Amino acid sequence: MTATPLLEVHGLTRRFGGLVAVDNLDLSVQAGEIVGLLGPNGSGKTTALNLISGALKPDKGSIALRGGAIAGLAPHKIARLGVARTFQLVRVLGSMTVHENVLAGLAFGTRNDWGSRAEASAVGLLERVGLGGRGAVMTPELTYIDQKRLELARALALRPELLLLDEWLAGLNPTELLQGIELVRSLRSEGIAVLMVEHVMDAIRSLCDRCVVMNAGKRIALGTPAEVLSDPEVVRAYLGD
Ligand code: ADP
Known part of the structure; x- marks a missing residue:
């Protein structure tokens, strides 16, 4: 018997006018699993994440979290049920310090220790993502990788069971990429599941338990990174017909 998946998406469909951006998509994420969502540009990956996080409503299909239907719920409700995603914070919350940014994230969640322990939680979150001691820095002054770390701290403030990452590892230099990969891996060891849209093949190979392409x-492949990356249909899709 298999356990109920943490996330189970079935027949998910979303149109934009005549375009079917997500077409009858099935995917699942088990608790504590890292699943890669791959595909060429325009294949529907971001739309799929937007449907799961509630930023967009599906035209058809079901999305279940621990067996409970979440399709079409408002984004804040889905977040409070345990699904967090990263956002580009520097654009949104640029006039705050790093510490204030994380406190704002803590205030949003009801799944956390809001109250007298918020300060300690913020400090702990910053340490966890490698920003210990940088709390007083203004957000726009952070380096690119530290901005990424802050995005993650904000998402982790919700104490998610499932984290949605949209190209979170893009644009890092090789040293930062290794640090970023280690950080994502450490989340899995804490029991957080990750669904990640990613193009960085080294990250996919070293992190993902399974990939959906x-x-x-449409879903054209499902399997381990080695299986999907050697699948002729996947290779054709990436090279273009
Ligand atoms: P990916 O993340 O794989 O690059 P997207 O999900 O961003 O793909 O886009 C899938 C398709 O849907 C693309 O053809 C894109 O142009 C289209 N699309 C995405 N969002 C919208 C929108 N808000 N309105 C119209 N078309 C959209």
Whole structure:
């Protein structure tokens, strides 16, 4: 008998006018698993994440978290049920310090120790993502990797069971990439599941337990990184017909 998946998506479909951006998509994420969502540009990956996080409503299909239906719920409700995603914070919350940014994230969640322990939680979160001692820095002054770390701290403030990452590892230099990979891996060891849209193949190979590959809205492959990356249909999709 298999356990109920943490996330189970079935028949998910979303159109934009005549375009079917996500077309009858099935995918699942088990508790504590890292699943890669791959595919060429325009294949529907970000739309799929937007549907799961509630930023967009599906036209058809089901999304279940621990067996409970979440499709079509408001984003803050889905977040409070344990699904967090990273956002580009520097754009949104640039006039705050790093510490204030994380406190704001803690205030949003009801799944955390809000109250007298918020300060300690913020400090702990910053240490966890490698920003210990940088709490007083203004957000726009952070280096790119530290901005990424802050995005993650904000998402972790919700104490998610499932974290959605949209190209979180993009644009890092090789040293930072290794640090970023280690950070994502450490989340899995704490029991957090991750669904990550990613193009960095080294990260996919070293992190993902399984990958789902999309093309033109449809799932074209499912398997381990080695299996999907050697699948002729996947290779064709990436090279273009
Ligand atoms: P990916 O993340 O794989 O690059 P997207 O999910 O961003 O793909 O986009 C899938 C398709 O849906 C693309 O053809 C894109 O142009 C289209 N699309 C995405 N969002 C919108 C939108 N808000 N309105 C119209 N078309 C959209």
